[in-house]
Amino acid sequence: SQQGEEDPQALSIQEGENATMNCSYKTSINNLQWYRQNSGRGLVHLILIRSNEREKHSGRLRVTLDTSKKSSSLLITASRAADTASYFCATDNTNAGKSTFGDGTTLTVKP
Amino acid sequence: EPEVTQTPSHQVTQMGQEVILRCVPISNHLYFYWYRQILGQKVEFLVSFYNNEISEKSEIFDDQFSVERPDGSNFTLKIRSTKLEDSAMYFCASSVGSGFGELFFGEGSRLTVL
Numbered sequence: 001s002q003q004g005e006e007d008p009q010a011l012s013i014q015e016g017e018n019a020t021m022n023c024s025y026k027t028s029i030n031n032l033q034w035y036r037q038n039s040g041r042g043l044v045h046l047i048l049i050r051s052n053e054r055e056k057h058s059g060r061l062r063v064t065l066d067t068s069k070k071s072s073s074l075l076i077t078a079s080r081a082a083d084t085a086s087y088f089c090a091t092d093n094t095n096a097g098k099s100t101f102g103d104g105t106t107l108t109v110k111p
Numbered sequence: 112e113p114e115v116t117q118t119p120s121h122q123v124t125q126m127g128q129e130v131i132l133r134c135v136p137i138s139n140h141l142y143f144y145w146y147r148q149i150l151g152q153k154v155e156f157l158v159s160f161y162n163n164e165i166s167e168k169s170e171i172f173d174d175q176f177s178v179e180r181p182d183g184s185n186f187t188l189k190i191r192s193t194k195l196e197d198s199a200m201y202f203c204a205s206s207v208g209s210g211f212g213e214l215f216f217g218e219g220s221r222l223t224v225l
Contacts, residue, residue, distance in 0.1 A: 042216045098144075098159055101154040
């Protein structure tokens with residue numbers, strides 16, 4: 001598998017439900033970031049978690065990081081139709097700021 | 112809120128033509144990047160730039176690509192002789208630091224090579 005692989009590839013839920021997306025990576029990292037991309041738009045940074053952190057919260061978002069398993073999860077609680085987008089994890093393991101993106105999870109939240 | 116701006120939003124060009132994509136990073140940021148996303152595929156790193164020189168580049172960033180910071184605000188990506196496979200969305204990003212902070216992305220420039 002490639003650095004920064006998300007699963008599932010696609011997720012469809014009802015408004016109000018929670019959405020969980022997972023990301024796995026292969027090499028050691030400085031940090032892991034989650035981004036959101038609405039169709040045809042740019043990438044919006046959601047949350048950054050450093051390699052020495054295990055969990056981080058931001059509003060309805062909760063990110064966990066397990067460096068022993070080289071995996072991270074993004075939980076969106078109480079989802080809204082406006083959360084419909086693609087979500088990408090990106091890992092940074094260099095000092096040059098090069099981030100490696102995964103394939104993304106396409107989330108559809110039905111009203 | 113400060114943002115990264117990119118122009119043009121969409122450019123159509125003939126194969127073999129030169130293209131320059133422009134970006135204005137956030138003013139106090141020191142690191143600048145170009146990424147690209149071919150339709151339906153993942154976002155791919157092209158190049159990072161700091162202190163007026165390339166910090167790192169990917170295999171994609173071959174001799175037909177170049178970057179420049181011609182003045183204190185703009186950061187450009189030049190594709191010398193475009194190929195069909197260069198058709199993609201090109202994203203500029205900037206960050207305060209390297210390896211420690213988030214990347215702020217622009218909305219992208221869609222390049223279509225005919």
